[in-house]
Amino acid sequence: MSIILEARDLTKYYGRDLAVDNLNLTLEKGQIIGLLGPNGSGKTTFIKMINGLLTPTSGMILINGEKPGVNSKKVISYLPERCALPDWMKVKELVKMYGDFFTDFSYDKARTMLSDLHLDENKPYKTLSKGNREKVQLILAMSRQAELYCLDEPIGGVDPAARDYILRTILQNYNEEAAVLISTHLIQDVESTLDRALFLKEGQIVLNDTVDNIREQRGKSVDALFREVFAC
Amino acid sequence: MWEFTDDKPIYLQLTEQMCLRIANGTYKPGEKFPSVRDVATEAGVNPNTVQRAFSELERSGIVCAQRTAGRFITEDSDMIYKLRENLAKEHADNYLKKMASLGYSRNEAADFLSKVKEEL
Numbered sequence: 001m002s003i004i005l006e007a008r009d010l011t012k013y014y015g016r017d018l019a020v021d022n023l024n025l026t027l028e029k030g031q032i033i034g035l036l037g038p039n040g041s042g043k044t045t046f047i048k049m050i051n052g053l054l055t056p057t058s059g060m061i062l063i064n065g066e067k068p069g070v071n072s073k074k075v076i077s078y079l080p081e082r083c084a085l086p087d088w089m090k091v092k093e094l095v096k097m098y099g100d101f102f103t104d105f106s107y108d109k110a111r112t113m114l115s116d117l118h119l120d121e122n123k124p125y126k127t128l129s130k131g132n133r134e135k136v137q138l139i140l141a142m143s144r145q146a147e148l149y150c151l152d153e154p155i156g157g158v159d160p161a162a163r164d165y166i167l168r169t170i171l172q173n174y175n176e177e178a179a180v181l182i183s184t185h186l187i188q189d190v191e192s193t194l195d196r197a198l199f200l201k202e203g204q205i206v207l208n209d210t211v212d213n214i215r216e217q218r219g220k221s222v223d224a225l226f227r228e229v230f231a232c
Numbered sequence: 233m234w235e236f237t238d239d240k241p242i243y244l245q246l247t248e249q250m251c252l253r254i255a256n257g258t259y260k261p262g263e264k265f266p267s268v269r270d271v272a273t274e275a276g277v278n279p280n281t282v283q284r285a286f287s288e289l290e291r292s293g294i295v296c297a298q299r300t301a302g303r304f305i306t307e308d309s310d311m312i313y314k315l316r317e318n319l320a321k322e323h324a325d326n327y328l329k330k331m332a333s334l335g336y337s338r339n340e341a342a343d344f345l346s347k348v349k350e351e352l
Contacts, residue, residue, distance in 0.1 A: 032278055164276065171272050174279050192242050192277045212241035212281060221238035 004029050004075075004148050004179045005050065009059035012045050012203075019045040021203035022059065029147065030176040034190055035183040036222070037200030038230050043183040044081050046200070047152050050181075051078045063148065074104075077146035079137055081153050081183075085125060091136055092121035098140050110143040113169065117162060131158045135166075142169055149180040155189060167193050187223040197222045199229060234275035242277060246285035254294060254305055255316035265295050265303035 005027040012020040020042045027033060035043050048054040049061050052068030063072035085094055091114065099105045114121055117135050125133065134157045141149065149170075155163045163186075170180055171193055184190055191197075191211060199207035206229065207214075214222050236245050253259045268286060272279040286303065289295040294315060297303050306312065331341035 031280070167276055168273050171276065171279065172269070174269075174272070192236055192275070192281070195278050195280050211278070212243050212284070215239075215241045219239055224238055 002029050003027070004064060005181075006062045006065075007046075007059070008062070010046075010049065010056055010061055011058045012042075012049060012054065013057045019203055020049070020056075023203070023205060025198070025205060025208070027148075027179050027181065029179050031195040032170065032174065032180045032182065032193055034187070034194040034197045034222070035181055035200060036185075036187055036197055036226060038185075041200040042203040043200055044152055045203075047078075047081075047150050047181070047183060050148075050150055051076060074102075075147040077102075077141045077144040077149045079141040079149075079151045079154055083133060083137060085137065085140075087126035088124060090122055090124050091119060091128075094125060094136065094140065095121065095143075098143065102144050104145040106143050106145065110139055113139040113142065117165060131162065134158055135162060138166055138169075142173060145178075147178050149178065151180065151182045153184055154182060155184060155186055163189055187226050188221075191222050194222075199226065201230070234277070236277075243281050243284040243288070246271075246275070246277065246282060247288045250285065250289060251294065251315055252319065254312060255319050259305050261305055261309060261312060262307040263305050264301075265305055267302065 003026050005025070007023050007025040010020055010023040010025075011018070023042075023046065035046070037043050045054060049056055050063070050068065050072075052072065060067060063076065066072060089097070095107065095110050095114075098110070099107055111121075114136075117132075117139070119128075119132060119135060119139075125136065128136065134154075138151070138154050141151065141154075151170075155166055158166065167190065170182075174180075182190060182194070187197075194211050196210050197207065197214065198205055207225075211222055214220075214225060218225060234246070234249060236242055250259070259265065265286075266274075268279050268282045271277070272282045275282070286295065290297055290303070293308075293311065294306055295303050296306060327345075328338060328341055331344070332338075336344065
């Protein structure tokens with residue numbers, strides 16, 4: 001399988017605070033990867049560097065062999081942890097904006113998902129509930145035919161039924177030419193959908209293995225292992 | 233319905249649950265087997281994990297892959313009979329182990345089973 005992302009000695013300081021510590025990692029296409037770690041472990045910082053929103057203090061990150069830029073933005077579909085959409089727009093206007101911006105955007109997919117989740121396209125985004133806003137953002141991100149989906153906490157704010165739908169959508173969209181990186185605390189919910197789990201602790205990767213290897217070798221779920229590794 | 237426990241690899245649990253469906257006739261001999269994508273979406277499981285479970289079933293011969301047409305359940309009724317018997321043996325083993333932990337001998341456990349059967 002071909003490599004979509006490579007991080008080499010990736011390090012990020014905020015002033016004196018070390019957020020990402022000498023991280024080395026490669027991600028292959030055709031995998032769904034969980035980026036798991038407690039609050040403040042560097043997940044969002046890492047994702048922001050992938051998307052070129054933060055520049056590394058040292059080391060580098062490569063998408064298809066290139067530093068983040070115009071080319072990487074064409075192939076990465078990014079769901080930010082906080083909303084970055086103009087909230088005065090109606091849902092259908094947001095869909096149109098995404099369609100205009102991204103050549104890989106599918107209106108059909110977006111419409112299907114909007115109707116499956118009972119979202120009204122004619123409503124202004126800012127009148128939607130918090131959960132429904134998150135659903136709209138996810139729909140926009142998943143309607144692209146990207147090579148890397150970076151989903152920062154995609155299921156944190158939605159109800160369990162919508163959570164199931166979202167995970168099914170990710171599975172339905174699965175193809176060998178794309179990788180999906182999901183950061184979340186809700187390990188139990190995503191565990192069976194993942195190929196691989198990455199544990200991030202204080203900016204370092206402390207575990208990088210497939211879900212079934214973890215279960216086979218340790219006789220416990222990734223969720224149980226997480227609770228052990230990050231016990232407070 | 234697909235349900236998974238925490239203590240075992242997911243691909244193994246998928247293999248087991250598919251064997252159960254073949255043994256109890258939910259999936260019939262010679263029938264077309266569902267696709268990876270269908271099972272992945274229905275069970276909420278990673279497609280590569282489903283693929284691994286399918287490969288296990290193919291290796292055992294219970295499911296046969298045909299190059300273009302997909303996968304089919306074996307028509308070999310002996311094989312399915314044996315599969316069913318093996319699964320039944322596992323249940324019986326478990327029963328005997330649990331009864332042993334209560335201090336029942338194998339014979340006592342067997343007698344107990346027939347007693348319960350008469351009561352029902």
